[in-house]
Amino acid sequence: MTAAIVADDVSRTYQLDGVSVPALRGVSLTVDPGDYVAIVGTSGSGKSTLMHLLGGLDRPTGGTLLIGGRDVSTLSPDEMAALRNTTIGFVFQSFHLLARTTAQDNVGLPLVYRGVGRRERRERAATMLERVGLAHRITHRPNQMSGGEQQRVAIARALVTGPSVLLADEPTGNLDSATGQSVLALLESLVDDGVAVVLVTHDRDVAARARRQIVMKDGLISETR
Ligand SMILES: Nc1ncnc2c1ncn2[C@@H]1O[C@H](COP(=O)(O)OP(=O)(O)O)[C@@H](O)[C@H]1O
Numbered sequence: 605m606t607a608a609i610v611a612d613d614v615s616r617t618y619q620l621d622g623v624s625v626p627a628l629r630g631v632s633l634t635v636d637p638g639d640y641v642a643i644v645g646t647s648g649s650g651k652s653t654l655m656h657l658l659g660g661l662d663r664p665t666g667g668t669l670l671i672g673g674r675d676v677s678t679l680s681p682d683e684m685a686a687l688r689n690t691t692i693g694f695v696f697q698s699f700h701l702l703a704r705t706t707a708q709d710n711v712g713l714p715l716v717y718r719g720v721g722r723r724e725r726r727e728r729a730a731t732m733l734e735r736v737g738l739a740h741r742i743t744h745r746p747n748q749m750s751g752g753e754q755q756r757v758a759i760a761r762a763l764v765t766g767p768s769v770l771l772a773d774e775p776t777g778n779l780d781s782a783t784g785q786s787v788l789a790l791l792e793s794l795v796d797d798g799v800a801v802v803l804v805t806h807d808r809d810v811a812a813r814a815r816r817q818i819v820m821k822d823g824l825i826s827e828t829r
C-alpha cells in the first residue's frame with residue numbers, strides 16, 4: 605500500500621519583513637488511504653501551515669514531502685497544480701465559494717482545469733451535489749444558502765475530481781453544532797469509501813471521532829493519540 609502523503613522532518617519558515625518565522629520545525633507524518641486524522645493544537649501552533657503543505661498549496665523549506673508518491677521539491681508549479689487537482693481536495697473554514705456562481709458551477713470549477721466540457725462538468729457537479737444532500741439547491745448561489753449548505757457545496761467541489769485525500773481546515777468552525785455534526789457525518793462517509801480525511805478542529809468531540817489525533821505545539825507534533 606502506497607501512503608497518500610509522507611512528510612519527513614518537514615519544516616516551513618516564513619520570511620516576514622526580514623524576520624524569519626519558523627511556523628513548522630520538523631514534522632513527520634504519514635497519511636494512508638482511508639486514514640482519518642484530526643489535527644488539534646492552540647492557535648498559531650502551525651496547523652494551517654501543515655495543512656497547506658500536505659495539500660500541495662505550499663512547499664516546505666526543509667525536509668521531504670511526498671504527495672501521491674511524488675517528491676514535491678522536484679515538481680514545477682504546473683506539475684504541483686496538476687498533482688493537487690488529481691489527488692487532493694481542500695475544504696476551508698470560510699468555504700471559499702464564488703459568490704455570483706451557482707452551486708453547480710462552483711462544484712464543477714475544478715473540472716475546468718482538467719479540460720472537462722461544460723455539459724459533463726454540470727452532470728458530475730449535479731451528481732456530487734446529490735451525494736452531499738443538495739440536489740434541491742443546484743441553481744442557488746452561496747448567499748441563497750445556509751452556512752451548512754455552503755460547506756456541503758465546498759465539500760462537493762473538493763470531491764468532484766475524485767481525490768484520494770480530503771483536507772479540511774476547521775470545516776465545522778463556522779457552523780452550529782447540529783449542522784457541524786451533519787458535515788462531519790458526510791466526511792466520515794468518505795472515510796468509509798477509502799478517502800483519507802485529515803481535518804483541523806478546536807472541538808474535542810470532533811477530534812475524538814478520528815482514528816488518530818495529532819497535537820501541534822510551537823510548530824512540532826507534541827503528542828499523537
Ligand atoms: N504567511 C505568513 N507569513 C508569516 N508568518 C505566518 C504566515 N502564516 C502563518 N504565519 C505564522 O506561523 C505560525 C503558525 O501559523 P498557522 O499555521 O496559521 O497556525 P494555526 O493554524 O495553528 O493557528 C504563526 O506564528 C503565524 O503567525
Ligand SMILES: [Mg+2]
Pocket residue numbers: 651652653
Ligand atoms: Mg489555522
